[in-house]
Amino acid sequence: MVGQFIHQEYLVAGNNFNSAGSASEAVKSTLKKMGVASADIRRVAIAMYEGEINMVIHAGGGVAVVDIYYDKVNIVLSDKGGGIEDLEKAMQPGFSTAPEAVQRLGFGAGMGLPNMKKYADKFDIQSEVGVGTTVRMTIFFG
Amino acid sequence: MKISELSAYIDGTIVCNAHKADKEVYSAFSSDMMSDVLAFVMDQGVLITGLINPQIVRTALMMDIECIVVVRGKTPNNDIISLAEANGIVVVTTKKNMFETSGRLYSAGLKA
Ligand SMILES: Nc1ncnc2c1ncn2[C@@H]1O[C@H](COP(=O)(O)OP(=O)(O)OP(=O)(O)O)[C@@H](O)[C@H]1O
Ligand SMILES: [Mg+2]
Numbered sequence: 001m002v003g004q005f006i007h008q009e010y011l012v013a014g015n016n017f018n019s020a021g022s023a024s025e026a027v028k029s030t031l032k033k034m035g036v037a038s039a040d041i042r043r044v045a046i047a048m049y050e051g052e053i054n055m056v057i058h059a060g061g062g063v064a065v066v067d068i069y070y071d072k073v074n075i076v077l078s079d080k081g082g083g084i085e086d087l088e089k090a091m092q093p094g095f096s097t098a099p100e101a102v103q104r105l106g107f108g109a110g111m112g113l114p115n116m117k118k119y120a121d122k123f124d125i126q127s128e129v130g131v132g133t134t135v136r137m138t139i140f141f142g
Numbered sequence: 143m144k145i146s147e148l149s150a151y152i153d154g155t156i157v158c159n160a161h162k163a164d165k166e167v168y169s170a171f172s173s174d175m176m177s178d179v180l181a182f183v184m185d186q187g188v189l190i191t192g193l194i195n196p197q198i199v200r201t202a203l204m205m206d207i208e209c210i211v212v213v214r215g216k217t218p219n220n221d222i223i224s225l226a227e228a229n230g231i232v233v234v235t236t237k238k239n240m241f242e243t244s245g246r247l248y249s250a251g252l253k254a
Contacts, residue, residue: 018221021200028204038206045204046180053176053197106193106201111177118181 006030006068012052012077014061017105023064024049027075030068040141043119044073050112051077051135057102058082059133071141075120078134084127091117091125143167143251145209145232148188151250152243154211154236157218158227165232167209169253172244176201188252192240194218199225208232213240 008030010023028045032038048064055062059081067074084090091113098108117123120137127133146163149156156163170188173179179189179201189202190211199222202210208231212218215237218226226233236243248254 018196020197021204025200025203042183042204042206049200049204050177050180105195106174106176106191106197109175109177111175111181115177115180 005070006034006066008066008068010064010066012055012062012064014056014059014081016056016061020053020056021049023066024052027066027068027073031073034068036141040139044075044139047116047119047123047137047139048075048077050116051075051137053107054112054135055079055081057098057107062132072121073139073141075137075139076134077137078132080132083129083131083133084125085129087125087127145234147250148209148211148247148252149234149236151246152211152234152236152238154234157233157235158223159230159232162208162230162232165208167252170211170244170247172240180205188247190240190243190247192216194222196222196225198222199229199231202226202231203229209234211236211243213238213243 013019024045031041059079062079065076089095093114094110096108096110102108121140122138124136145165167188168186169184172190174193187207188209189207191198192213194216210233212235
Protein backbone atom coordinates (compact mmCIF):
# COMPACT_ATOMS: atom_id res chain seq x y z
CA MET A 1 0.00 0.00 0.00
CA VAL A 2 3.00 2.32 0.47
CA GLY A 3 3.16 4.89 -2.27
CA GLN A 4 -0.49 4.49 -3.14
CA PHE A 5 -2.23 7.77 -3.84
CA ILE A 6 -5.88 8.44 -4.58
CA HIS A 7 -7.36 11.76 -5.62
CA GLN A 8 -11.12 12.26 -5.46
CA GLU A 9 -13.36 15.24 -6.16
CA TYR A 10 -17.02 15.54 -5.30
CA LEU A 11 -19.64 18.14 -6.12
CA VAL A 12 -21.81 18.64 -3.06
CA ALA A 13 -25.32 19.84 -3.89
CA GLY A 14 -26.81 22.60 -1.76
CA ASN A 15 -29.94 22.12 0.33
CA ASN A 16 -30.40 18.53 -0.74
CA PHE A 17 -30.86 16.41 2.35
CA ASN A 18 -31.22 13.17 0.46
CA SER A 19 -27.79 13.27 -1.12
CA ALA A 20 -26.08 15.06 1.79
CA GLY A 21 -23.32 12.86 3.11
CA SER A 22 -22.88 10.74 -0.01
CA ALA A 23 -19.37 12.12 -0.68
CA SER A 24 -18.28 11.18 2.83
CA GLU A 25 -19.90 7.80 2.36
CA ALA A 26 -17.85 7.24 -0.81
CA VAL A 27 -14.59 8.22 0.88
CA LYS A 28 -15.39 5.94 3.76
CA SER A 29 -15.86 2.98 1.46
CA THR A 30 -12.62 3.75 -0.43
CA LEU A 31 -10.67 3.76 2.85
CA LYS A 32 -12.33 0.53 3.89
CA LYS A 33 -11.26 -1.16 0.65
CA MET A 34 -7.71 0.11 1.23
CA GLY A 35 -7.72 -1.63 4.59
CA VAL A 36 -7.32 1.48 6.74
CA ALA A 37 -8.02 0.90 10.46
CA SER A 38 -11.68 1.44 11.34
CA ALA A 39 -10.96 4.00 14.08
CA ASP A 40 -9.10 6.14 11.52
CA ILE A 41 -11.84 5.72 8.93
CA ARG A 42 -14.38 6.84 11.49
CA ARG A 43 -12.47 10.05 12.22
CA VAL A 44 -12.20 10.84 8.51
CA ALA A 45 -15.87 10.03 7.93
CA ILE A 46 -17.19 12.12 10.80
CA ALA A 47 -14.99 15.15 10.10
CA MET A 48 -15.78 15.13 6.40
CA TYR A 49 -19.49 14.47 6.93
CA GLU A 50 -19.83 17.47 9.24
CA GLY A 51 -18.09 19.66 6.67
CA GLU A 52 -20.16 18.28 3.83
CA ILE A 53 -23.40 18.91 5.74
CA ASN A 54 -22.29 22.46 6.51
CA MET A 55 -21.84 23.15 2.79
CA VAL A 56 -25.29 21.67 2.11
CA ILE A 57 -27.01 23.70 4.83
CA HIS A 58 -25.11 26.93 5.11
CA ALA A 59 -23.45 27.53 1.74
CA GLY A 60 -25.73 26.25 -1.04
CA GLY A 61 -23.29 23.45 -1.81
CA GLY A 62 -19.61 23.29 -2.65
CA VAL A 63 -16.73 21.06 -3.65
CA ALA A 64 -14.92 18.37 -1.66
CA VAL A 65 -11.39 17.40 -2.70
CA VAL A 66 -9.92 14.36 -0.99
CA ASP A 67 -6.33 13.15 -1.32
CA ILE A 68 -5.54 9.81 0.23
CA TYR A 69 -1.90 8.88 0.94
CA TYR A 70 -0.55 5.75 2.59
CA ASP A 71 -0.33 7.51 5.94
CA LYS A 72 -2.95 10.28 5.86
CA VAL A 73 -5.95 11.90 4.20
CA ASN A 74 -6.19 15.54 3.19
CA ILE A 75 -9.68 16.96 2.84
CA VAL A 76 -10.43 20.38 1.36
CA LEU A 77 -14.04 21.60 1.44
CA SER A 78 -14.64 24.84 -0.39
CA ASP A 79 -17.78 26.77 -1.13
CA LYS A 80 -18.88 30.09 -2.54
CA GLY A 81 -21.58 30.60 0.06
CA GLY A 82 -22.22 33.58 2.27
CA GLY A 83 -19.17 33.01 4.45
CA ILE A 84 -18.88 33.25 8.24
CA GLU A 85 -18.90 36.61 9.98
CA ASP A 86 -17.29 35.67 13.27
CA LEU A 87 -15.17 32.52 13.03
CA GLU A 88 -14.34 32.44 16.72
CA LYS A 89 -18.04 32.43 17.56
CA ALA A 90 -18.81 29.82 14.89
CA MET A 91 -16.20 27.47 16.40
CA GLN A 92 -17.87 27.54 19.82
CA PRO A 93 -19.86 24.43 20.75
CA GLY A 94 -23.57 25.27 20.56
CA PHE A 95 -23.34 28.24 18.22
CA SER A 96 -25.62 27.82 15.21
CA THR A 97 -27.50 29.95 12.73
CA ALA A 98 -29.38 26.95 11.30
CA PRO A 99 -33.01 27.86 10.54
CA GLU A 100 -35.82 26.01 12.28
CA ALA A 101 -36.67 23.93 9.21
CA VAL A 102 -33.11 22.58 9.21
CA GLN A 103 -33.23 21.96 12.96
CA ARG A 104 -36.25 19.75 12.46
CA LEU A 105 -34.04 17.59 10.22
CA GLY A 106 -31.57 17.10 13.05
CA PHE A 107 -29.00 19.78 12.34
CA GLY A 108 -28.13 22.96 14.15
CA ALA A 109 -26.71 21.72 17.43
CA GLY A 110 -23.74 23.95 16.75
CA MET A 111 -21.42 20.97 17.16
CA GLY A 112 -20.22 20.45 13.57
CA LEU A 113 -17.16 22.68 13.54
CA PRO A 114 -16.09 21.64 17.08
CA ASN A 115 -16.46 18.00 16.03
CA MET A 116 -14.34 18.55 12.92
CA LYS A 117 -11.62 20.16 15.00
CA LYS A 118 -11.80 17.33 17.51
CA TYR A 119 -11.53 14.45 15.02
CA ALA A 120 -9.06 15.98 12.54
CA ASP A 121 -5.34 16.07 13.38
CA LYS A 122 -4.99 19.33 11.46
CA PHE A 123 -7.87 21.74 11.02
CA ASP A 124 -7.92 25.11 9.30
CA ILE A 125 -10.85 27.29 8.30
CA GLN A 126 -10.79 30.42 6.15
CA SER A 127 -13.91 32.39 5.49
CA GLU A 128 -14.88 35.70 4.00
CA VAL A 129 -18.37 37.16 4.09
CA GLY A 130 -19.90 37.24 0.62
CA VAL A 131 -17.03 35.19 -0.84
CA GLY A 132 -17.13 31.75 0.74
CA THR A 133 -15.53 29.31 3.12
CA THR A 134 -12.67 26.83 2.85
CA VAL A 135 -12.01 24.12 5.41
CA ARG A 136 -8.77 22.10 5.29
CA MET A 137 -8.33 18.97 7.36
CA THR A 138 -5.67 16.29 7.66
CA ILE A 139 -6.17 12.98 9.40
CA PHE A 140 -3.12 10.79 9.99
CA PHE A 141 -3.52 7.01 10.14
CA GLY A 142 -2.48 5.19 13.27
CA MET B 143 -27.56 -7.70 24.43
CA LYS B 144 -28.59 -8.93 21.01
CA ILE B 145 -30.57 -6.59 18.77
CA SER B 146 -33.46 -9.07 18.89
CA GLU B 147 -33.49 -8.77 22.70
CA LEU B 148 -33.28 -4.99 22.50
CA SER B 149 -36.33 -4.99 20.24
CA ALA B 150 -38.26 -7.20 22.67
CA TYR B 151 -37.51 -4.89 25.64
CA ILE B 152 -39.25 -2.00 23.85
CA ASP B 153 -41.98 -4.01 22.09
CA GLY B 154 -40.25 -3.06 18.87
CA THR B 155 -40.44 -4.20 15.28
CA ILE B 156 -37.34 -4.93 13.24
CA VAL B 157 -38.06 -3.33 9.88
CA CYS B 158 -34.88 -4.16 8.00
CA ASN B 159 -31.81 -6.39 8.10
CA ALA B 160 -33.60 -8.77 10.45
CA HIS B 161 -31.00 -11.40 9.60
CA LYS B 162 -28.51 -9.36 11.65
CA ALA B 163 -30.68 -9.38 14.79
CA ASP B 164 -28.21 -11.70 16.50
CA LYS B 165 -25.59 -8.95 16.59
CA GLU B 166 -24.49 -7.78 20.04
CA VAL B 167 -24.85 -4.13 21.01
CA TYR B 168 -23.35 -2.60 24.15
CA SER B 169 -24.20 1.08 24.37
CA ALA B 170 -26.65 3.67 23.10
CA PHE B 171 -27.12 7.38 22.56
CA SER B 172 -30.47 9.17 22.35
CA SER B 173 -30.75 12.38 20.34
CA ASP B 174 -32.56 14.21 17.60
CA MET B 175 -29.46 16.29 16.82
CA MET B 176 -27.06 14.45 14.55
CA SER B 177 -23.97 16.45 15.54
CA ASP B 178 -24.57 15.52 19.17
CA VAL B 179 -24.44 11.90 18.10
CA LEU B 180 -21.28 12.52 16.07
CA ALA B 181 -19.52 14.00 19.08
CA PHE B 182 -19.27 10.70 20.96
CA VAL B 183 -17.82 7.57 19.45
CA MET B 184 -19.39 4.34 20.74
CA ASP B 185 -18.41 0.78 20.12
CA GLN B 186 -21.22 -1.44 18.90
CA GLY B 187 -23.60 1.35 19.76
CA VAL B 188 -27.25 2.05 19.07
CA LEU B 189 -28.73 5.34 17.89
CA ILE B 190 -32.13 6.11 19.46
CA THR B 191 -33.93 8.92 17.65
CA GLY B 192 -37.29 10.44 16.87
CA LEU B 193 -36.14 11.65 13.47
CA ILE B 194 -36.95 9.98 10.20
CA ASN B 195 -34.78 11.18 7.33
CA PRO B 196 -31.86 9.66 5.41
CA GLN B 197 -29.38 11.53 7.60
CA ILE B 198 -30.08 9.23 10.55
CA VAL B 199 -28.73 6.38 8.41
CA ARG B 200 -25.77 8.40 7.11
CA THR B 201 -24.90 9.48 10.65
CA ALA B 202 -25.06 5.87 11.82
CA LEU B 203 -22.93 4.81 8.89
CA MET B 204 -20.18 7.36 9.60
CA MET B 205 -20.14 6.22 13.24
CA ASP B 206 -20.16 2.45 12.48
CA ILE B 207 -23.47 2.25 14.34
CA GLU B 208 -25.25 -0.94 13.31
CA CYS B 209 -28.65 -0.40 14.88
CA ILE B 210 -31.06 2.55 14.80
CA VAL B 211 -34.15 2.67 17.01
CA VAL B 212 -36.89 5.00 15.74
CA VAL B 213 -39.24 5.98 18.57
CA ARG B 214 -42.79 7.26 18.97
CA GLY B 215 -44.37 5.08 16.32
CA LYS B 216 -42.79 6.85 13.37
CA THR B 217 -42.35 4.93 10.16
CA PRO B 218 -39.19 5.46 8.12
CA ASN B 219 -39.96 5.69 4.39
CA ASN B 220 -38.60 3.38 1.68
CA ASP B 221 -35.60 5.61 0.88
CA ILE B 222 -34.45 5.39 4.47
CA ILE B 223 -35.07 1.66 4.67
CA SER B 224 -33.20 0.90 1.46
CA LEU B 225 -30.24 3.06 2.49
CA ALA B 226 -30.11 1.22 5.82
CA GLU B 227 -30.55 -2.13 4.12
CA ALA B 228 -27.72 -1.47 1.67
CA ASN B 229 -25.41 -0.53 4.52
CA GLY B 230 -26.26 -3.42 6.82
CA ILE B 231 -27.86 -1.24 9.48
CA VAL B 232 -30.72 -2.79 11.45
CA VAL B 233 -33.69 -0.46 11.96
CA VAL B 234 -36.06 -1.08 14.86
CA THR B 235 -39.26 0.91 15.36
CA THR B 236 -41.18 1.26 18.61
CA LYS B 237 -44.34 3.04 19.71
CA LYS B 238 -42.67 4.03 22.97
CA ASN B 239 -41.25 7.54 23.33
CA MET B 240 -37.56 8.36 23.59
CA PHE B 241 -37.57 8.58 27.38
CA GLU B 242 -39.21 5.23 27.96
CA THR B 243 -37.17 3.56 25.23
CA SER B 244 -33.93 4.85 26.72
CA GLY B 245 -35.02 3.96 30.26
CA ARG B 246 -35.95 0.41 29.40
CA LEU B 247 -32.77 -0.25 27.47
CA TYR B 248 -30.61 1.34 30.15
CA SER B 249 -32.25 -0.80 32.84
CA ALA B 250 -31.76 -3.84 30.64
CA GLY B 251 -28.02 -3.20 30.59
CA LEU B 252 -27.14 -0.99 27.64
CA LYS B 253 -24.41 1.44 28.67
CA ALA B 254 -24.65 5.22 28.35
N1 LIG C 1 -19.63 26.47 4.97
C1 LIG C 1 -20.24 27.41 5.71
N2 LIG C 1 -20.71 28.55 5.13
C2 LIG C 1 -21.34 29.50 5.86
N3 LIG C 1 -21.52 29.41 7.19
C3 LIG C 1 -21.07 28.31 7.83
C4 LIG C 1 -20.41 27.26 7.14
N4 LIG C 1 -20.06 26.31 8.03
C5 LIG C 1 -20.48 26.75 9.23
N5 LIG C 1 -21.09 27.97 9.13
C6 LIG C 1 -21.63 28.79 10.24
O1 LIG C 1 -21.06 28.35 11.45
C7 LIG C 1 -22.10 27.93 12.36
C8 LIG C 1 -21.60 26.78 13.22
O2 LIG C 1 -21.36 25.63 12.39
P1 LIG C 1 -21.45 24.17 13.06
O3 LIG C 1 -21.23 23.18 12.00
O4 LIG C 1 -20.58 24.13 14.25
O5 LIG C 1 -22.96 24.12 13.58
P2 LIG C 1 -24.31 23.93 12.75
O6 LIG C 1 -24.00 23.51 11.37
O7 LIG C 1 -25.13 25.17 12.89
O8 LIG C 1 -25.03 22.76 13.55
P3 LIG C 1 -24.57 21.21 13.56
O9 LIG C 1 -23.30 21.10 12.78
O10 LIG C 1 -24.40 20.87 14.99
O11 LIG C 1 -25.69 20.47 12.94
C9 LIG C 1 -23.28 27.61 11.47
O12 LIG C 1 -24.52 27.68 12.16
C10 LIG C 1 -23.15 28.68 10.39
O13 LIG C 1 -23.62 29.93 10.86
MG1 LIG D 1 -22.70 21.90 11.05
